[in-house]
Every structure is written in C-alpha cells, then in structure tokens.
Amino acid sequence: MKIQEKITKVIDFFYVKPLRRFVPLQTFRYAMCGGANLVLNWLVYALLYDVVLGFDYLNVGIGYVSRHIAALAITFPITLITGYLLQSRISFAGSPLGDRVSGVRYLITTLGSLAINYACLKLFVEVCDVYAPVAQIVTSLITIIYSYLLQKFWTFKGA
Numbered sequence: 001m002k003i004q005e006k007i008t009k010v011i012d013f014f015y016v017k018p019l020r021r022f023v024p025l026q027t028f029r030y031a032m033c034g035g036a037n038l039v040l041n042w043l044v045y046a047l048l049y050d051v052v053l054g055f056d057y058l059n060v061g062i063g064y065v066s067r068h069i070a071a072l073a074i075t076f077p078i079t080l081i082t083g084y085l086l087q088s089r090i091s092f093a094g095s096p097l098g099d100r101v102s103g104v105r106y107l108i109t110t111l112g113s114l115a116i117n118y119a120c121l122k123l124f125v126e127v128c129d130v131y132a133p134v135a136q137i138v139t140s141l142i143t144i145i146y147s148y149l150l151q152k153f154w155t156f157k158g159a
Contacts, residue, residue, distance in 0.1 A: 004089040011090065026091060030148060033086035038140055041079045045071050046133040068125050068132035072117060080110050092156030105155040112150070113143040 011032045015025060023031075048071040057064040065073075084106045088099065095102060117139050124135035 004093075007086075008090050008093075026152075030087065030091040030151070033091050034083070034144065034147070037079055037083040037086055038144075040082060041075055041140065042133070042137055044078055045075045045136050048074055049132050066126075068121055068135070069118070071132070072114075072121060072136075076114055080107070083110070087151060088156065092151070094158075095156040096158045097156065102156055106151070109147060109150040109155050113147050116143050116146065 008029070011029055012025075014032070015028050019028060049067060053067045053070055055067055055070075057066055058070060084103065087106070088095070088102055092102075097105075117136075120139035120142060121132070121135055124130040124138065125132050128135075130138070
C-alpha cells in the first residue's frame, strides 16, 4: 500500500457520520491535509524564530531582514512542498490536470498566500507589536479561505 493510500485511510477514518451530512469528503480531506500542513508550518516557524535564528535583523547585502521574515522565508519552501503533495495526492487526487499544470498553479496560489502572509506579518509584528509566532497563526488563518477557494476552483479544477 502506498503512503498516500495510508494517509487517505487515516483521514477517512475520521470522516464520521455526523460530518458526512454537512461536509463533503473532498472538503474534509482538504481541511485535514491543510490543517496538518498548517500545524507543520507553525511548528517549524516557531522553532526557527525562537531557537534557530539568533538575530533581530540580518544584513543580507541589499538590506536587512528581520527574524520573523527570515523564519517565514525558510518555512515557505518546506510547507510549499508538503502542502502540494498532500493536496494533489489526497484532497484533489481526482484532478484531470497533470502535475506540471497543477504544480505551477499551486505555486502561483501559494505565492499569493505568501504575499498575504508577508504583509500581515509586517503589519502585526512591526506595527501592532504582536509576538511573531502568534501573528503567524493569525495570518495563517486569514489565508486559509483564499487558499481553499483558489485550490478548489483553479489549481486542481475538475477534481
């Protein structure tokens, strides 16, 4: 049995009767995969911000990068890959689009999420003085609706 089949079986185990009346299976799988990837994002971000990155601002040659933005930049490619694999192989496995088309669309959608994430982090951390890992959680919640709608109706259209 492939890993995606095992993950799908575990997710579907939790798709219990009361949920079936209100939440379509695809939406439930999206929420479970997206939720797992979101928690991974939060954990990696917090670990980087609190433990790994030991600076407030880093000179990168063309300017300074703050610790909360550096943590975002490092976390992004990790969760980009895990998110795409989970969504394309489990949530939207029936999409007629190939990996190349859906992969490029996923990247574009995720870059939009990254832009929203960046802007919100700058606002929450630098203007509102919110603790960066908490700001990251709030920001992630804001991008969920944007991501779901674009992934369902554009990235993996037809799934």
